[in-house]
Amino acid sequence: MVSVGVKTEHASALADVLVAADYRGHYSHGLNRLEMYVQDISTKICDGNAIPTIEKDKFSTALVNGQNSLGPVVGNFCMNLAIEKAKKHGVGWVTANNSNHYGIAGWYSIMAANQGLMGLSFTSTSPLVAPSRAKNAALGTNPITLAAPALNGDQFVLDMATCTVAVGKIELQRRKGLPIPEGWAIDKEGKITTNADVAMKGCLMPLGGAEQTSGYKGYGLAALVEIFCGISAGATYGPNIRRWMDTKRKANLGQCFIAVDPECFASGFETRLSDLMSHLRHMEPADPNKPVLVAGDPERAHIALVDSEGGIRYHVNQISASASLAQKLNVKPMEHIA
């Protein structure tokens, strides 16, 4: 990022979020995305050095103009502001326009949880999901995240797209020549498909899948995210958001960052949350080999694995993609430590 003109501080902010994604096991949102961010900068469609500005400010709220800076720069700015407001007024609710892809949503909610607060974040994304009953896409994978502190550093970390699965999961099935479950995707005519090839040309389905399994709820949640993001912040929204990987126009993404101080409510929040999480984790599983988990547990397991191995293990394709990007940018490639 520095080699294409981004100042070190901003490049670091992006690096932190990408590495956090890989560390947590969400490789799709990590180093895998670096080339996209490089492209956004080298085509000058994103201003890697811009500083976000506050456009409106009230006790518990703020509207931030991301000034088309890197998503993590905007995100960190907004969540820090929300945290400051939550500490003073109980809640901080900050929306941003003129932002860009900000990486894993959980990065921002965890920032708040690390300070003893509940943290939430939302971002609208390029349209890939078809509303229930529709033939075409109009909404993004629109993630919702909540992180909340429990005892002894434990945390509840929900970080979920509001569609059934990401495109990446369909791609994976296609590569393996396997079908996809009903509820993942529709074909070009709006019919549910189990053919991964056909699905790649169709649309993703909202969480819940078909109407009879309440897919309209996932559709409603995706719309909620649009309302908290682009609709509130005056950014692009729904079908107006630029297509995925488009670098012909600015992203102007809308995002939302919320921090809430649980101390404003009943004392003992962390104790109760730990008690609930402990109950859930110790429930009898239907399959003895698959323990009941709490949101954040799969990521914690991956983090423990990385720690025990002393580093993040990348797929050979990622290593070679990173190496050729390094060569293209004339920078030192990652070193192997295998």
Added chain:
Amino acid sequence: MVSVGVKTEHASALADVLVAADYRGHYSHGLNRLEMYVQDISTKICDGNAIPTIEKDKFSTALVNGQNSLGPVVGNFCMNLAIEKAKKHGVGWVTANNSNHYGIAGWYSIMAANQGLMGLSFTSTSPLVAPSRAKNAALGTNPITLAAPALNGDQFVLDMATCTVAVGKIELQRRKGLPIPEGWAIDKEGKITTNADVAMKGCLMPLGGAEQTSGYKGYGLAALVEIFCGISAGATYGPNIRRWMDTKRKANLGQCFIAVDPECFASGFETRLSDLMSHLRHMEPADPNKPVLVAGDPERAHIALVDSEGGIRYHVNQISASASLAQKLNVKPMEHIA
């Protein structure tokens, strides 16, 4: 409710919420529930005349003790407080403990939307939903609602349980002798069932259904609701909540009410929301007979039907159930206007 000792003002508050449910077409949450509320009062397990009190108050937040009053009395108190705070400070985030069933969640979010604000509400409920991978229930149907104002009185009104479907839908299939779709329920061993009879003895599944269709996201959302409600407010939560229809101990439900002033962000909120809703409603449907809807549209259609008919049309079973309740309580029954 007055005949069992509830003061008129509180009985009216309950009546408003129950009738609103029927008016919107959600008959399960309307007059159908009256007997349950009567029971809560006549067994003295709920105090119909209690007045909620504010236990903690900060700029944008409050903790309310519902004093075991009727759910709608607590809910109205809390949402009015959230609205007042939102108008002053941008956001009002109020949690309540010691509450009872508050009817349709959407009643409270719409209160805020009617004043030009975004409104959200959440309530935890008796455990009926099995966490992903678990054999037994630990979480409620835990609804989430967001209402937001659009132009000319139009509103986005999402009001959804975080499980796939309510128990009532399974009962209906059972009565008809029909199977249920995969993703609605599990049997006693934690296996997905399509047998409505077996499902009634098992548990509801979270939104998303099986693990391969991301049911853990619905599970995560149900947990989010617990965190906003019982965990934050210091009320009962998850497996500690009393069983459905239990009148042996107080409900001590936790609830959460949020109001946010969109004027604190980019101006033109209602215009953008109307534009998005209009786009969605005009999308090409997969089935020409099933137009694409926006959250709140099915309820608006039902309201228009009731208005055109001059009254709410009840099923004959409801009429006779209400008549026998009236007789039991020695009050005048509903009049037929057919």
